[in-house]
Ligand SMILES: NC(=O)C1=CN([C@@H]2O[C@H](COP(=O)(O)OP(=O)(O)OC[C@H]3O[C@@H](n4cnc5c(N)ncnc54)[C@H](O)[C@@H]3O)[C@@H](O)[C@H]2O)C=CC1
């Protein structure tokens with residue numbers, strides 16, 4: 001196979017669960033999807049190396065057209081074809097037009113189940129979540145005793161027995177009648193979004209395919225589609241990803257490796273999309289309050305009394321948090337900032353954790369230790385709401401069984417629309433050690449609509465259990481297999497960040513654990529780290545605790561400190577202190593231009609008396625002056 005040569009930003013990423021198939025592999029007896037791309041539960045995929053040349057591309061001047069030609073009333077008809085609440089009848093051309101928009105829900109049953117009677121030809125379609133054992137309708141042949149059944153891949157946990165009958169009526173008017181093939185009480189066990197999240201329908205893939213065959217870059221096609229979000233959504237493309245477009249282009253690309261891909265007018269690689277837009281504060285305003293620093297109320301406010309004519313306000317789930325508007329100000333200079341992200345080819349990275357005074361984040365390895373008070377915990381959730389992804393190491397995932405969602409009032413699942421303010425959980429699991437099961441809190445949260453499905457990043461050469469792949473897929477997550485994890489030297493974080501950036505993740509909040517944070521605090525990653533937010537609690541955990549400390553860095557034989565700059569200390573809650581900062585090196589070396597400008601631009605005006613009088617939160621000491629971070633002669637400049 002010939003590949004477009006890799007630039008440092010064009011690393012490999014394998015998508016184990018990406019196509020998000022929910023169909024029963026045994027039924028259609030094939031692993032080949034619409035696009036001829038093989039997906040398996042193992043690490044081997046035909047589509048193992050797909051790169052797009054995005055560094056140099058030409059821009060097509062005239063791309064002022066719509067990619068969509070959705071048939072009328074599409075959202076409604078999709079929903080009706082999903083629910084089957086009432087019998088439907090339409091012309092055969094309409095059926096041909098609408099069915100591709102729901103073929104991610106329905107799969108035609110075996111040919112043997114086609115019946116011909118006086119009405120015409122009737123075909124049975126089953127919900128794709130129908131378990132393979134039940135896939136046969138009552139008319140199918142009974143299992144022959146003693147005959148070895150074909151080995152079937154164990155499928156997702158969620159199952160559904162809905163089925164529909166499609167009758168092509170034999171008449172000159174060529175009508176198609178659609179009715180349920182199950183009793184009136186039978187319903188899908190899931191909603192339409194669930195299917196859309198797990199498998200794209202062929203009509204939406206065709207939209208992308210048409211543009212892909214015109215030699216547009218996958219990223220550009222993706223954003224061009226996003227220009228018309230309503231049409232995307234009504235067509236079932238709400239969950240479309242750049243990688244779907246890349247997949248759909250793959251067979252064509254194989255035949256056209258030398259064709260230079262182009263972009264639509266207005267496309268740029270750093271272009272921000274809908275997910276990043278929430279960074280600018282799509283969170284519903286939380287009520288301000290005048291309480292003192294010591295008692296920031298973090299529980300969600302009770303719903304306002306209702307007027308008799310108003311629809312009922314849905315109650316918020318227990319544990320919903322509130323983080324007051326005023327307590328956001330001191331954090332703003334450290335939050336992801338779209339114009340700055342647009343100038344860099346990597347996401348904004350925030351390191352954030354809660355620590356003891358002896359730099360321990362847990363009492364013992366594998367033990368989850370509550371360090372933050374309720375106020376700083378709510379702050380963590382506010383930070384989560386401001387990032388596209390939260391990243392942790394696998395040991396944290398194993399020991400803490402975390403939710404990794406945003407539980408602020410107004411987030412998806414907490415009174416807000418689906419996935420609003422919900423970051424993507426990412427778990428670094430080089431050796432594929434994490435046991436994926438539907439009872440994990442991460443997956444339960446996703447199933448309850450309170451989190452996005454997690455991405456699990458694994459290294460090369462690991463066989464993934466097909467059931468793990470399926471379970472993850474069905475919860476909207478996936479395995480990403482990357483080559484940038486070296487068995488000896490570990491993970492190439494910079495490459496990983498580039499991969500995420502290309503996947504549309506523009507900001508990542510890295511929460512731990514000790515190994516991940518200590519790695520990223522190493523001198524060589526300083527230029528990748530944008531902000532640091534640490535909650536410090538007045539406690540010592542002792543030497544056996546999980547430590548956060550980078551390796552000592554030497555320049556020549558001179559040990560060097562890693563100092564923080566633009567430091568703000570913010571007391572919060574009963575006894576916590578929040579430290580916000582940038583890494584000094586990143587500023588000194590000028591690798592992140594704009595930080596200073598941004599800080600000045602975004603920071604709230606300092607209160608005259610150095611304190612926030614309204615909520616009593618003391619403003620910390622003024623930002624530290626640039627500090628000499630070495631006591632010896634300056635070392636050689638760090639290579640860029
Ligand atoms: N107080 C706080 O804010 C937090 C505390 N924690 C605590 O931290 C503890 C877990 O921390 P650790 O044991 O240090 O594990 P960890 O969560 O940092 O995971 C370490 C694992 O991640 C992978 N990994 C991380 N960096 C890698 C690299 N550069 N190259 C290759 N693989 C890499 C490896 O599989 C490694 O074994 C738990 O007790 C947890 O409760 C975790 C997060 C936040």
Ligand SMILES: Nc1nc(O)c(N)c(N[C@@H]2O[C@H](COP(=O)(O)O)[C@@H](O)[C@H]2O)n1
Nearest residue numbers: 354369370371372380400402403404511
């Ligand atoms: N902010 C903070 N304070 C503490 O005291 C902590 N122990 C942690 N731990 C991190 O939070 C994760 C738990 O997340 P959920 O509440 O389950 O969503 C845990 O995995 C650590 O990353 N953080």
